Every structure is written in structure tokens, then in C-alpha cells.
Amino acid sequence: MINENNGPRKRLLALDTSTAVLGVAVTEEGRLLHEINASGERNHSVHLLPIIEQALQASGTTAAMLGGISVGVGPGSYTGTRIAVTAAKTLAWAWEVPVAGVSSLQALAWGGLVAGRRGEAAEKDGRGPDWVIPLLDARRGQVYTALFVADGAGAPRRQEADAIRLMADWVQQLAALLEQAEAAGVAPGTLWFVGETAQHGSAEVLQPLAGVSHRTVPYELEGRWTGFLGEKRLAAGEQDEVHRLIPNYTQLSEAEANLRRSAEGGSKPS
CATH class of the missing domain: 3.30.420.40 (ATPase, nucleotide binding domain)
Structure with a gap:
């Protein structure tokens, strides 16, 4: 891939909404260019796109400069995880860049270890x-x-x-x-x-x-670690098919569990 300056696309946009922290980062070959980690109220669906725009502007990054998108696929918050995955898939398709799903727990482990040490x-x-x-x-x-x-x-x-x-x-x-x-x-x-x-x-x-x-x-998850994991996957030639990337829920949602019980003849718990 090349950008409008005929240089290779090296930057990566990282997203993770699987926890109480909404993490967005822009990285480039192992370096953090900009990062926003918004903690507190779990209203990620409202804030994600504006924060993505802020991170891109603060790092001087345009879509044409991105070589891919990394996204934490969970496990974690059922609703929260879907928000980042859906956004990553939509942007990857619109911008025609690869997307790499990574474990939010691995990102948490890496960042927590660095913080502890x-x-x-x-x-x-x-x-x-x-x-x-x-x-x-x-x-x-x-x-x-x-x-x-x-x-x-x-x-x-x-x-x-x-x-x-x-x-x-x-x-x-x-x-x-x-x-x-x-x-x-x-x-x-x-x-x-x-x-x-x-x-x-x-x-x-x-x-x-x-x-x-x-x-x-x-420790609260920071977006940079999702970015660095995504860089490793893309550098190894790995990526996800944009329409098949799904969150790692690790369990059925309550609605799905109720539906399955209903289909099996059970009753929905009161």
C-alpha cells in the first residue's frame, strides 16, 4: 500500500471497547504516536467515533496513511466488545485496509506487566x-x-x-x-x-x-497494547476477513441463553 506521498502505509489505528476503558491509539512500527483512553461511564457507542477523529487529527494521520486497523475482540463486556469490532470492520472496509483482531486479555496482560515492572x-x-x-x-x-x-x-x-x-x-x-x-x-x-x-x-x-x-x-487497558499486537499480526502477514471478524464472547449472552432454553423447551427465568 502507498499513500498520496508515495510512501508505504505504516501507521495503524487501534481500538478496544471490551472494558470500562475506551482505548484508541495510533501507532507506527512499535512507536506510540497518540493515544486516548477514556474511562468511566460505559457509553462507548457515543464516544468512539469522535475519539477516533481526535486521535487521527492529533497524530496528523489521514486514512491514506493507515496500513491497517487493530481491534480488541474481547473477551469482556458483551455489548462493549461489539462496538469496537463493528467500527473496525466498517472503517477497514471503507478505507480498504486490513483488519487484525487481537485478544483484549493479551493486551491487558502486556500493559499490566509493563506497568507492574x-x-x-x-x-x-x-x-x-x-x-x-x-x-x-x-x-x-x-x-x-x-x-x-x-x-x-x-x-x-x-x-x-x-x-x-x-x-x-x-x-x-x-x-x-x-x-x-x-x-x-x-x-x-x-x-x-x-x-x-x-x-x-x-x-x-x-x-x-x-x-x-x-x-x-x-490496571486499566491502554489502547497502545492493542495496536502493538495488531502490528505484530499484520507484520507476520496475518489479517482477518473483514466480514467474518466477530467478538470473542466466551459465553452466550443472556438473551441468547434464554432463546436457546426456549428452543429446547425450557422456560425463561423470571
Whole structure:
């Protein structure tokens, strides 16, 4: 692709509305050009397009300069995730640029790890890479979560899939995975719990991991990490078919669950 100045399109627009934060960023080859992270009221559908326009103008970016769009596909807020995905698909189709869907949990893990390590000296004692566990509250004792391995400054690598899990069960599963890693001689250095940790990262909740080096980092997603993940996908020649890109809900919405129960002969809960 070339822009009107006959140069390659290197810039990327990143969008993520899967959490309480509306994140928009413009990146270029691993550099952040501009970023807006609007937290607070979940009214992303009203604010997304004006914020996109602000980010493009602030970075001096036109559609002709964009080489692609990166979008967080969740998991997270059911309605929120759809907003960014729909906008990314529409803009990618209109501007004729590729679109790359990325895991919002992986972006959360990367950003949370960087935030947690900021200002700290690396503490390596011969143990293996760190583990990063992103947490987003899914109510009723559940979290959207996954497990990533961080062995450098780059994006954490996936070890366990994005899913909605009961936090109590997830902690027990992590304890079992740690035992397996210990037995294999690849125990992690530190476990980083990042994201919405106020409810799910307490000492009581993490008590089964009390003997393991772990830290909790309250962290809100920043759009840049969605952008950097999208850059990696596009640089590797990966992209999504614009009309087939869908959010990663990880569970049925309440409306879909009620519809399925109805179709199966069940009654809708009151």
C-alpha cells in the first residue's frame, strides 16, 4: 500500500471497547504516536467515533496513511466488545485496509506487566520466565482470564486460552500448573495478576498461591497494547476477513441463553 506521498502505509489505528476503558491509539512500527483512553461511564457507542477523529487529527494521520486497523475482540463486556469490532470492520472496509483482531486479555496482560515492572529492577533468581494472569470481572465470582508467559520485553506468549472461569477454580488450576512446571524444571519467577484485581486479587482469594512469588497490579487497558499486537499480526502477514471478524464472547449472552432454553423447551427465568 502507498499513500498520496508515495510512501508505504505504516501507521495503524487501534481500538478496544471490551472494558470500562475506551482505548484508541495510533501507532507506527512499535512507536506510540497518540493515544486516548477514556474511562468511566460505559457509553462507548457515543464516544468512539469522535475519539477516533481526535486521535487521527492529533497524530496528523489521514486514512491514506493507515496500513491497517487493530481491534480488541474481547473477551469482556458483551455489548462493549461489539462496538469496537463493528467500527473496525466498517472503517477497514471503507478505507480498504486490513483488519487484525487481537485478544483484549493479551493486551491487558502486556500493559499490566509493563506497568507492574515500571521502576523496578528485574528480579531474576535462575527461575523461569514470569507468568501473567489478566483479570476482568465477569460477576458471580467469575473472571475473564487467561495465562501468558513473559520471557522478555515483547508481548507475553499464550499458555492457557482466553475463557470465563470461576476465580476459585482458576486459582486451584494455576496451583496445579505450577506443580507441573516445578516438576518439569520450568517454574516461573513471579506470577503477575493484572487488571481488575480489587475483587479477585485479594490475599484471601489467592491463598492457595501463598507460597509462590506473586504480585497484583490494578490496571486499566491502554489502547497502545492493542495496536502493538495488531502490528505484530499484520507484520507476520496475518489479517482477518473483514466480514467474518466477530467478538470473542466466551459465553452466550443472556438473551441468547434464554432463546436457546426456549428452543429446547425450557422456560425463561423470571
